[in-house]
Amino acid sequence: MLQIRDTLVSLDIIEKQFVCDLQRCKGICCVHGDSGAPLEEEEKKELEQSYAGIEPFMRAEGREAVREQGVAVIDEDGDLVTPLINGRECAYTYLDKGIYKCAIEKAWMEKKISFRKPVSCHLFPVRLRKYENYTAVNFEFWRDCRPALELGKKTGTYVYEFLEEALTRRFGKEWFLELREAANAYRKQFKYQ
Secondary structure, eight states, rough: EETTTTTOOOTTHEEEEEEEEEEEEEGGGGGGSSSEEEOOOHHHHHHHHHHHHHOOOOOOOHHHHHHHSSSSOOOOSOEEEEETTTTBBBBEEETTTTTTEHHHHHHHHSSSSSSOOOHHHHHHHEEEEEOOOOOOEEEEGGGGGGHHHHHHHTTTOOOOTHHHHHHHHHHHHHHHHHHHHHHHHHHHTTTTT
């Protein structure tokens, strides 16, 4: 682990190479899992305020799930998450040529809303776990993400490089620069290329 300010960063984030390969994985991270995407309380408010701009990009099943469950729900673990369609994919997904994509981000790209998407989605495959004195920043590998490891190796892109924008969004530019400096020093010390 690397300590960057009040975070402990898993070495996987600087050792593993990773670039999402949507053509191969088909956006399975929007479908896979026991519950919806983790949300911050502020993100729930963003969804409530932005829903009218997001709704036109959603599938009918997703709109129905939000009507029945709300823009966010509490899962079995007591966590605030996005609602699911029939206990499966996120209610905010839409299909684009067989690939699951995010209607929230689509609305943001179309400049209909100012909220991009939940930071937990933006950070994937990184997951955060908050403790009393620090936040753990971990790499969560799913077997369905093997194509992303292959593409990351092919392009020579490490997890933290692939997620620069998302990590900066969550922790700030200075934090990311410290992480990059620590990653470079670590790889140089242990001769990672």
